[in-house]
Amino acid sequence: MCSVKGIVGAPDPTPFSLTMMDPEAFLDLANQVTKLKMYPYFDIAHCAITCLAIKDDLAAGAHLFSRKHPLACWISSMVAIFAGGLMASLLLGEPILGVFKNSNQLVIATLVWYVVFYTPFDIGYKITKFLPVKLVLAAMKEIYRCKKVYDGVTHSAKIFPAGHLPMIVIGTIKGNGAGFLKVFERLLRGVWTPTASELLQPSFPTKACLVASVIFVLDKKTELISAPHALVYFGIVIFFVYFKLSSMLLGIHDPFVPFENVFCTLFLGGIWDLMGRAFSGGKGAEAAANNPGGQQKSDAHAAKNGKADSLKKKE
Amino acid sequence: MCSVKGIVGAPDPTPFSLTMMDPEAFLDLANQVTKLKMYPYFDIAHCAITCLAIKDDLAAGAHLFSRKHPLACWISSMVAIFAGGLMASLLLGEPILGVFKNSNQLVIATLVWYVVFYTPFDIGYKITKFLPVKLVLAAMKEIYRCKKVYDGVTHSAKIFPAGHLPMIVIGTIKGNGAGFLKVFERLLRGVWTPTASELLQPSFPTKACLVASVIFVLDKKTELISAPHALVYFGIVIFFVYFKLSSMLLGIHDPFVPFENVFCTLFLGGIWDLMGRAFSGGKGAEAAANNPGGQQKSDAHAAKNGKADSLKKKE
Amino acid sequence: MCSVKGIVGAPDPTPFSLTMMDPEAFLDLANQVTKLKMYPYFDIAHCAITCLAIKDDLAAGAHLFSRKHPLACWISSMVAIFAGGLMASLLLGEPILGVFKNSNQLVIATLVWYVVFYTPFDIGYKITKFLPVKLVLAAMKEIYRCKKVYDGVTHSAKIFPAGHLPMIVIGTIKGNGAGFLKVFERLLRGVWTPTASELLQPSFPTKACLVASVIFVLDKKTELISAPHALVYFGIVIFFVYFKLSSMLLGIHDPFVPFENVFCTLFLGGIWDLMGRAFSGGKGAEAAANNPGGQQKSDAHAAKNGKADSLKKKE
Numbered sequence: 001m002c003s004v005k006g007i008v009g010a011p012d013p014t015p016f017s018l019t020m021m022d023p024e025a026f027l028d029l030a031n032q033v034t035k036l037k038m039y040p041y042f043d044i045a046h047c048a049i050t051c052l053a054i055k056d057d058l059a060a061g062a063h064l065f066s067r068k069h070p071l072a073c074w075i076s077s078m079v080a081i082f083a084g085g086l087m088a089s090l091l092l093g094e095p096i097l098g099v100f101k102n103s104n105q106l107v108i109a110t111l112v113w114y115v116v117f118y119t120p121f122d123i124g125y126k127i128t129k130f131l132p133v134k135l136v137l138a139a140m141k142e143i144y145r146c147k148k149v150y151d152g153v154t155h156s157a158k159i160f161p162a163g164h165l166p167m168i169v170i171g172t173i174k175g176n177g178a179g180f181l182k183v184f185e186r187l188l189r190g191v192w193t194p195t196a197s198e199l200l201q202p203s204f205p206t207k208a209c210l211v212a213s214v215i216f217v218l219d220k221k222t223e224l225i226s227a228p229h230a231l232v233y234f235g236i237v238i239f240f241v242y243f244k245l246s247s248m249l250l251g252i253h254d255p256f257v258p259f260e261n262v263f264c265t266l267f268l269g270g271i272w273d274l275m276g277r278a279f280s281g282g283k284g285a286e287a288a289a290n291n292p293g294g295q296q297k298s299d300a301h302a303a304k305n306g307k308a309d310s311l312k313k314k315e
Numbered sequence: 316m317c318s319v320k321g322i323v324g325a326p327d328p329t330p331f332s333l334t335m336m337d338p339e340a341f342l343d344l345a346n347q348v349t350k351l352k353m354y355p356y357f358d359i360a361h362c363a364i365t366c367l368a369i370k371d372d373l374a375a376g377a378h379l380f381s382r383k384h385p386l387a388c389w390i391s392s393m394v395a396i397f398a399g400g401l402m403a404s405l406l407l408g409e410p411i412l413g414v415f416k417n418s419n420q421l422v423i424a425t426l427v428w429y430v431v432f433y434t435p436f437d438i439g440y441k442i443t444k445f446l447p448v449k450l451v452l453a454a455m456k457e458i459y460r461c462k463k464v465y466d467g468v469t470h471s472a473k474i475f476p477a478g479h480l481p482m483i484v485i486g487t488i489k490g491n492g493a494g495f496l497k498v499f500e501r502l503l504r505g506v507w508t509p510t511a512s513e514l515l516q517p518s519f520p521t522k523a524c525l526v527a528s529v530i531f532v533l534d535k536k537t538e539l540i541s542a543p544h545a546l547v548y549f550g551i552v553i554f555f556v557y558f559k560l561s562s563m564l565l566g567i568h569d570p571f572v573p574f575e576n577v578f579c580t581l582f583l584g585g586i587w588d589l590m591g592r593a594f595s596g597g598k599g600a601e602a603a604a605n606n607p608g609g610q611q612k613s614d615a616h617a618a619k620n621g622k623a624d625s626l627k628k629k630e
Numbered sequence: 631m632c633s634v635k636g637i638v639g640a641p642d643p644t645p646f647s648l649t650m651m652d653p654e655a656f657l658d659l660a661n662q663v664t665k666l667k668m669y670p671y672f673d674i675a676h677c678a679i680t681c682l683a684i685k686d687d688l689a690a691g692a693h694l695f696s697r698k699h700p701l702a703c704w705i706s707s708m709v710a711i712f713a714g715g716l717m718a719s720l721l722l723g724e725p726i727l728g729v730f731k732n733s734n735q736l737v738i739a740t741l742v743w744y745v746v747f748y749t750p751f752d753i754g755y756k757i758t759k760f761l762p763v764k765l766v767l768a769a770m771k772e773i774y775r776c777k778k779v780y781d782g783v784t785h786s787a788k789i790f791p792a793g794h795l796p797m798i799v800i801g802t803i804k805g806n807g808a809g810f811l812k813v814f815e816r817l818l819r820g821v822w823t824p825t826a827s828e829l830l831q832p833s834f835p836t837k838a839c840l841v842a843s844v845i846f847v848l849d850k851k852t853e854l855i856s857a858p859h860a861l862v863y864f865g866i867v868i869f870f871v872y873f874k875l876s877s878m879l880l881g882i883h884d885p886f887v888p889f890e891n892v893f894c895t896l897f898l899g900g901i902w903d904l905m906g907r908a909f910s911g912g913k914g915a916e917a918a919a920n921n922p923g924g925q926q927k928s929d930a931h932a933a934k935n936g937k938a939d940s941l942k943k944k945e
Contacts, residue, residue, distance in 0.1 A: 070898050072829040093410035095723035097786075097800070101793030120902035156412075163416035170412070183502075187813075192824035194507035199387040268385050272435035408725035471727075478731035485727070498817075509822035514702040583700050587750035 030234035038144055040108055045140035047112035048128050050081045050178055055116060055125060057186070065189070066117045076188040077113045078106075083185070084148055084177030088170050092159055131248075138248060142240040149175040149209050150233065153216040164217055171213030176205045204254045208243065211256075212236045345549035353459055355423055360455035362427035363443050365396045365493055370431060370440060372501070380504070381432045391503040392428045393421075398500070399463055399492030403485050407474055446563075453563060457555040464490040464524050465548065468531040479532055486528030491520045519569045523558065526571075527551045660864035668774055670738055675770035677742035678758050680711045680808055685746060685755060687816070695819070696747045706818040707743045708736075713815070714778055714807030718800050722789055768878060772870040779805040779839050780863065783846040794847055801843030806835045834884045838873065841886075842866045 036042075054077055055062045066073045078100075079086065085099035100106055115124035127133055152174030156167040173180055179198040186193055198206055219225045219232050227235075246252045264270050351357075369392055370377045381388045393415075394401065400414035415421055430439035442448055467489030471482040488495055494513040501508055513521055534540045534547050542550075561567045579585050666672075684707055685692045696703045708730075709716065715729035730736055745754035757763055782804030786797040803810055809828040816823055828836055849855045849862050857865075876882045894900050 067894070067899060067903070069830050070894065071832055072827070075829055089723070091410065091412045093404065093408060093413070093723060095721065095789060097721045097790065097793070097796040098723070100795045100799075101790045103792070103794065106795060118897070118899045118902075120899075121906055159410060160413065160416045162418070163412070164418065165415045165421060166412040169415075187824055188827065188829055190825040190827055190830045192507075192822075194502055195505040197387070197503065197505055199390055199503055200384050200505050202386055264382070264385065267433070269382060269433045269435075272433075273382070276436055406725065406727045408719070408723060408728070474725060475728065475731045477733070478727070479733065480730045480736060481727040484730075507822075509817055510820040512702070512818065512820055514705055514818055515699050515820050517701055579697070579700065582748070584697060584748045584750075587748075588697070591751055 027228065027230060030228075030230040033143070033237055034230045034233050036143065036147070038147060039104070042140050042144040042147075043105060043108050044112055045137040046144045047081050047109045048116065048137050049134075049141045051077055051113050051116040052125070052128055052134075053178070054080055054185075058189070062117075069189070072189055073117060074110070074113060076185050077117075078109060079181060079188060080178045080185050081109045081113075082177075083181040084152070084174040087173045087177050087180060088152060088155070091166075091170065091173070092156065135245065135248060138244050139241050142244045143237055145175050145205070145209070146212065146233065146237045146240050149212045149236075150216055153213055153220065157217075157220060164221065167217050167221075168210065168213045171216060172206065172209045175209030175212065176203070179203055179206055204243065204247065204256070207254070207256045208240060212240070342543065342545060345543075345545040348458070348552055349545045349548050351458065351462070353462060354419070357455050357459040357462075358420060358423050359427060360452040361459045362396050362424045363431065363452050364449075364456045366392055366428050366431040367440070367443055367449075368493070369395055369500075373504070377432075384504070387504055388432060389425070389428060391500050392432075393424060394496060394503060395493045395500050396424045396428075397492075398496040399467070399489035402488045402492050402495060403467060403470070406481075406485065406488070407471065450560065450563060453559050454556050457559045458552055460490050460520070460524070461527065461548065461552045461555050464527045464551075465531055468528055468535065472532075472535060479536065482532050482536075483525065483528045486531060487521060487524045490524030490527065491518070494518055494521055519558065519562065519571070522569070522571045523555060527555070657858065657860060660858075660860040663773070663867055664860045664863050666773065666777070668777060669734070672770050672774040672777075673735060673738050674742055675767040676774045677711050677739045678746065678767050679764075679771045681707055681743050681746040682755070682758055682764075683808070684710055684815075688819070692747075699819070702819055703747060704740070704743060706815050707747075708739060709811060709818060710808045710815050711739045711743075712807075713811040714782070714804035717803045717807050717810060718782060718785070721796075721800065721803070722786065765875065765878060768874050769871050772874045773867055775805050775835070775839070776842065776863065776867045776870050779842045779866075780846055783843055783850065787847075787850060794851065797847050797851075798840065798843045801846060802836065802839045805839030805842065806833070809833055809836055834873065834877065834886070837884070837886045838870060842870070 058065050082099045086096055088094075089096045089098055116128060117125070119125070128137065149171045153167045153171040156163070156170035160166045176198075178185070183193060183197055186196070202210075215225070215232060215236065219229060225232060243252070243255060370381075373380050397414045401411055403409075404411045404413055431443060432440070434440070443452065464486045468482045468486040471478070471485035475481045491513075493500070498508060498512055501511070517525075530540070530547060530551065534544060540547060558567070558570060685696075688695050712729045716726055718724075719726045719728055746758060747755070749755070758767065779801045783797045783801040786793070786800035790796045806828075808815070813823060813827055816826070832840075845855070845862060845866065849859060855862060873882070873885060
């Protein structure tokens with residue numbers, strides 16, 4: 001990035017600002033990102049991050065479990081790696097096993113699984129877990145995720161051209177399938193956690209995929225987004241990668257929380273609950289009537305509570 | 316019903332008694348019921364009753380749950396509302412998400428869900444729960460249920476023209492899908508009740524849908540039922556509505572219980588168990604041999620026990 | 631088997647050794663086994679063994695359960711009997727209810743279920759459970775199992791001609807569907823045992839079906855197996871029947887365990903774990919370095935542990 005002086009397009013002397021600002025070069029870059037080949041490097045990154053998550057989910061029992069139940073370990077890893085495709089196939093009435101018909105992807109997934117779980121002295125796991133390596137893999141996985149969301153929306157649009165909800169659902173599920181199948185995937189390992197559902201406490205990737213799916217649907221089916229498709233796609237990739245890295249490095253977990261709090265307060269009963277409480281408690285009601293500022297204060301208080309709740313969920 | 320004096324041939328001036336008894340007018344009415352348009356009023360009734368059932372299932376936790384987990388609340392409501400279609404699609408190998416492709420129905424379901432869960436001061440819930448309103452909604456839902464059973468049988472007959480069991484299964488499931496999916500729908504809300512299965516303790520709607528499906532299959536595939544289709548359909552509608560209202564107003568829960576008890580005693584081991592017990596206990600055997608009435612008494616006793624059991628189930 | 635002296639070319643008069651050894655007659659027999667008609671006797675054997683397993687799974691509660699929940703009892707029996715077809719349909723995107731469209735099979739299954747659960751004084755159950763009868767039924771079920779594995783592989787090969795994993799998965803599931811659906815089938819009866827998954831502790835039939843599927847796939851899709859198809863098929867039938875009978879009569883439960891132990895030691899971390907332990911404990915490391923025999927001893931020790939574990943699983 002420092003020695004960018006060599007992009008001497010035509011006769012401009014300031015090459016850095018040129019790459020940054022020239023719309024055509026930028027669009028070109030976006031186009032290239034759109035057409036990025038996923039196989040095999042991005043596949044590997046996706047498999048590695050997923051297997052890592054499973055090993056971390058097994059926690060202290062990982063070593064013993066991988067030795068005593070290799071079959072369950074392999075199958076649950078494959079289910080987690082191909083989770084998006086599996087769920088999308090089920091929901092779209094396609095053969096579920098179809099996701100395993102591509103032997104190349106399966107071999108890659110199995111190799112990565114083997115490296116993470118069975119290399120001597122846990123070298124594979126330790127290398128993948130090493131922060132710089134993990135950062136690169138995570139960034140690649142986010143690029144892969146964006147492609148999967150887009151593919152999900154496109155695929156669903158072919159089957160239900162007018163079904164906007166199916167498109168959004170399939171996009172979200174393809175993007176974060178492992179999250180939705182976590183309860184089932186744990187069941188394959190003999191662990192039953194009915195309250196760990198992604199729906200009860202949607203994680204950031206789920207919300208991000210939901211937003212990305214909605215944007216892709218708007219881009220595809222309406223005239224609301226006038227930017228070229230490659231730019232929209234590239235913007236979502238940057239959004240995914242940026243928040244993934246900032247969550248890993250800075251501990252920012254969920255930039256959606258403030259918006260959710262406002263939405264919940266306005267539309268999902270927040271204000272009315274407050275008013276109800278105010279009316280039922282006499283003094284509170286008078287105070288609210290006399291002083292509109294008090295209302296806002298309580299709102300802020302509710303939002304704060306909401307935030308505290310959602311922070312608690314994370315722990 | 317009291318003024319039936321007007322059953323005289325043709326030129327009677329009292330139109331009420333005429334509509335009641337004239338077979339042609341009656342058939343006309345039945346035909347109109349068959350062709351009743353479901354969208355949107357019956358859809359609304361179905362959604363309202365289903366959302367009400369979910370809110371009642373959440374019991375005291377409903378308010379907190381709807382505020383803290385709006386996504387899970389919405390998805391579990393949609394799953395319950397479209398349960399019949401979802402399960403039928405799964406069992407018939409059709410795209411499950413296909414039931415959500417009709418945006419109109421989805422918007423209605425979402426609006427009703429919003430009204431039941433999030434209107435200020437719970438007005439929506441209280442109005443829907445108000446007995447006269449609930450009675451009307453419940454009656455409409457039963458008419459809707461009959462249509463769904465019929466549609467299920469017809470749809471399955473198209474896919475498996477010779478499969479009588481699939482037709483009956485799909486008819487029953489379309490009619491009372493929310494009952495069958497209850498375990499799964501609760502799981503979406505993080506509650507796991509493996510023993511609350513509809514199969515273990517089939518509720519009255521399930522049994523009624525089963526009977527209705529069998530009648531529709533007989534009507535469609537055999538010559539056993541000679542009445543015109545519209546009459547059969549109308550009869551089932553009346554049966555559904557009548558028992559729903561009498562269960563809500565009079566507390567009659569299950570008119571099938573006596574028949575079940577007789578069937579179980581005759582065919583599912585009841586008599587033989589009694590005889591076995593009689594033979595193993597010496598005195599009982601002698602008494603039974605000497606006095607055939609004793610046999611009947613014990614039968615009645617068993618049936619009473621069976622009834623007591625099924626009443627206990629309800630509690 | 632003792633009088634094998636007659637393996638001489640053509641004109642031997644002893645017909646027993648002739649049938650035993652004459653390749654053509656043997657091939658003829660194998661061909662006949664391949665074309666054996668399954669309906670209705672083998673169907674009956676399969677249903678009987680499956681219903682027996684369910685009744686044994688219910689243990690002391692079987693009598694009460696079959697009397698109080700006949701519907702759940704019937705449905706869980708049907709699910710277990712048709713488990714292979716149900717799961718295969720789900721995984722291949724075909725209508726799940728399609729397995730029930732054949733009324734003949736359904737009637738047989740229902741009759742057998744009735745005989746096992748509801749005959750007076752448990753005669754049906756006792757006869758089926760009587761060892762000589764059970765041996766014959768079990769042997770017939772194994773022949774049926776082999777056919778189902780083969781049908782599964784063939785059917786999957788039609789849908790995914792290049793998908794080797796789908797073929798193996800479908801073959802295994804068709805062969806031992808009841809094992810894989812056990813957790814779900816128990817759920818239908820209101821019993822939830824998340825740790826009883828077939829994947830965690832694959833039983834012998836599952837492993838045998840897996841091996842048989844792999845052999846069928848090799849036979850079908852590669853040139854590795856040069857024997858005629860009928861011989862391969864017949865060999866697998868003999869393998870299935872032989873180990874089933876020896877497990878019932880002699881208590882040999884799993885001839886695969888030694889191979890698994892070797893494989894796990896060599897490839898799934900066994901050796902490395904030992905080396906790691908040796909290096910971390912100083913003395914052990916020295917001993918291993920000085921005396922390669924010590925290494926083998928510890929290997930044998932690990933294998934023994936592995937065996938002990940898998941024996942413990944059985945209990």
